[in-house]
Amino acid sequence: MRQEYxxxxxxxxxxxxxxxxxxxxxxxxETDIIERAEGSARVKIGKTDVIVGIKMDLAEPFPDIPDxxxxxxxxxFSPIASPDFTSxxxxxxxxxxxxxxxxxxxxxxxxxxxxLCLKSxxxxxxxxxxxxxxxxxxxxxxxxxxxxxxxLMKTKIPELKGDEIIRDKLKKKLPIKHTPITxxxxxxxxxxxxxxxxxxxxxxxxxxxxxxxxxxxxCAMQKSGNQGLSDEETIKMIDLAIxxxxxxxxxx
Amino acid sequence: MGMKPKEKxxxxxxxxxxxxxxxxxxxxxxxxxxxxxxxSAQVRFGRTVAIAAVYGPRPLFPKHRQESDTAIIQCRYxxxxxxxxxxxxxxxSRREVEISKVTRLALEPALFLEEYxxxxxxxxxxxxxxxxxxxxxxINAASLALADxxxxxxxxxxxxxxxxxxxxxIIDLCGKEDxxxxxxxxxxxxxxxxxxxxLQMDGQLTPDEMKTIIKNVxxxxxxxxEKQKEALRKKYQE
Numbered sequence: 001m002r003q004e005y006x007x008x009x010x011x012x013x014x015x016x017x018x019x020x021x022x023x024x025x026x027x028x029x030e031t032d033i034i035e036r037a038e039g040s041a042r043v044k045i046g047k048t049d050v051i052v053g054i055k056m057d058l059a060e061p062f063p064d065i066p067d068x069x070x071x072x073x074x075x076x077f078s079p080i081a082s083p084d085f086t087s088x089x090x091x092x093x094x095x096x097x098x099x100x101x102x103x104x105x106x107x108x109x110x111x112x113x114x115x116l117c118l119k120s121x122x123x124x125x126x127x128x129x130x131x132x133x134x135x136x137x138x139x140x141x142x143x144x145x146x147x148x149x150x151x152l153m154k155t156k157i158p159e160l161k162g163d164e165i166i167r168d169k170l171k172k173k174l175p176i177k178h179t180p181i182t183x184x185x186x187x188x189x190x191x192x193x194x195x196x197x198x199x200x201x202x203x204x205x206x207x208x209x210x211x212x213x214x215x216x217x218x219c220a221m222q223k224s225g226n227q228g229l230s231d232e233e234t235i236k237m238i239d240l241a242i243x244x245x246x247x248x249x250x251x252x
Numbered sequence: 253m254g255m256k257p258k259e260k261x262x263x264x265x266x267x268x269x270x271x272x273x274x275x276x277x278x279x280x281x282x283x284x285x286x287x288x289x290x291x292s293a294q295v296r297f298g299r300t301v302a303i304a305a306v307y308g309p310r311p312l313f314p315k316h317r318q319e320s321d322t323a324i325i326q327c328r329y330x331x332x333x334x335x336x337x338x339x340x341x342x343x344x345s346r347r348e349v350e351i352s353k354v355t356r357l358a359l360e361p362a363l364f365l366e367e368y369x370x371x372x373x374x375x376x377x378x379x380x381x382x383x384x385x386x387x388x389x390x391i392n393a394a395s396l397a398l399a400d401x402x403x404x405x406x407x408x409x410x411x412x413x414x415x416x417x418x419x420x421x422i423i424d425l426c427g428k429e430d431x432x433x434x435x436x437x438x439x440x441x442x443x444x445x446x447x448x449x450x451l452q453m454d455g456q457l458t459p460d461e462m463k464t465i466i467k468n469v470x471x472x473x474x475x476x477x478e479k480q481k482e483a484l485r486k487k488y489q490e
């Protein structure tokens with residue numbers, strides 16, 4: 001019933017909450033909200049609410065990249081956020097989301113990982129990005145990616161005394177080179193949709209998530225949803241994502 | 253029992269953060285913070301922040317777990333990986349499993365669960381920032397979330413910690429005090445009947461000290477009770 005209603009509206013280019021098809025909901029970014037984390041942000045897009053916390057730790061680098069710091073991204077679909085989320089290890093969707101957020105940060109070279117090397121092959125900083133859902137009303141990917149970048153931009157590296165991390169003394173800023181903005185474009189009834197709420201997500205045929213750099217370059221993509229896209233549609237969706245990314249970037 | 257502190261924890265009658273021994277940290281409570289949940293609340297005691305959500309009463313599956321004459325309550329206490337200084341690996345630890353259980357038992361006596369047979373009330377608690385006394389902060393948030401969800405309750409559940417440090421009995425331990433205290437007592441109770449529903453203790457105390465702390469915590473808990481009621485009233489005034 002509800003789905004039919006949502007579809008009927010979309011057919012007339014209308015949405016449940018009165019937005020245009022390519023319009024974001026109200027976006028609120030708060031940073032430095034978790035004092036115990038090295039960086040943090042809480043981003044609300046409409047009723048969707050996500051917290052990202054950044055922790056830094058010492059680690060041994062991967063043998064094939066001995067001179068670079070590490071990035072580890074995790075996401076939990078905490079059961080507080082939705083009646084459909086259950087306790088337990090991250091499922092398929094949470095894992096996919098974490099990997100999409102990770103890829104945007106990694107491929108844009110958002111963090112200057114080379115500067116996080118302390119001793120080649122032995123000791124580097126590892127940056128943990130943990131995404132925690134608070135309320136799910138659609139578009140978790142864009143919300144999480146925005147919160148992750150907002151949190152990283154505010155992250156400070158703790159002081160080191162030998163191998164001891166002095167966590168209450170945060171020294172310099174985490175070296176940030178680029179800031180990717182991740183935009184998901186949904187497709188339904190041959191139309192393209194930005195920032196779907198949950199009931200809209202349920203009627204989408206497919207989605208394309210695009211991470212865009214400052215200069216408009218694309219650094220990561222992911223198609224999801226169970227229907228195909230033509231090449232023309234794909235290109236239109238990419239163009240729309242790039243256009244919207246400029247708007248969102250202004251909020252950072 | 254705690255480690256030996258490097259510094260004096262109480263100097264001239266004042267605690268590390270300047271509080272008097274029987275003083276509670278700054279409290280902030282907000283109800284209705286998660287639109288998806290049937291009830292929710294965010295509670296802050298100083299730098300400890302808990303968010304709780306209640307889903308239900310809703311049908312319980314698998315069916316063989318249903319009780320024909322009552323609802324059951326399920327609780328999950330979880331710490332966010334970034335809530336403490338050293339990152340916590342996601343997934344339930346033994347500590348979290350135990351706290352989830354005692355939280356459930358602390359809340360249960362307040363609820364009229366028999367009004368909702370064959371259903372479940374899910375209570376989820378997320379500690380997003382930890383600076384001591386997280387389980388009691390979580391219980392206060394859960395109490396408000398249950399009331400916000402409209403689950404019939406005999407009373408709100410008020411929770412607060414007490415302890416002893418540097419020979420002095422104190423209320424509402426922060427993280428450092430938690431680590432270095434001689435004893436640490438999380439307590440929850442139903443204020444109207446004075447019924448204690450959570451009581452744990454680790455450390456060493458004389459029976460007299462123990463009795464004093466319990467009395468002090470219950471007395472100081474009245475303030476937490478008022479804060480809870482105020483937070484609920486505020487939601488309905490808005």
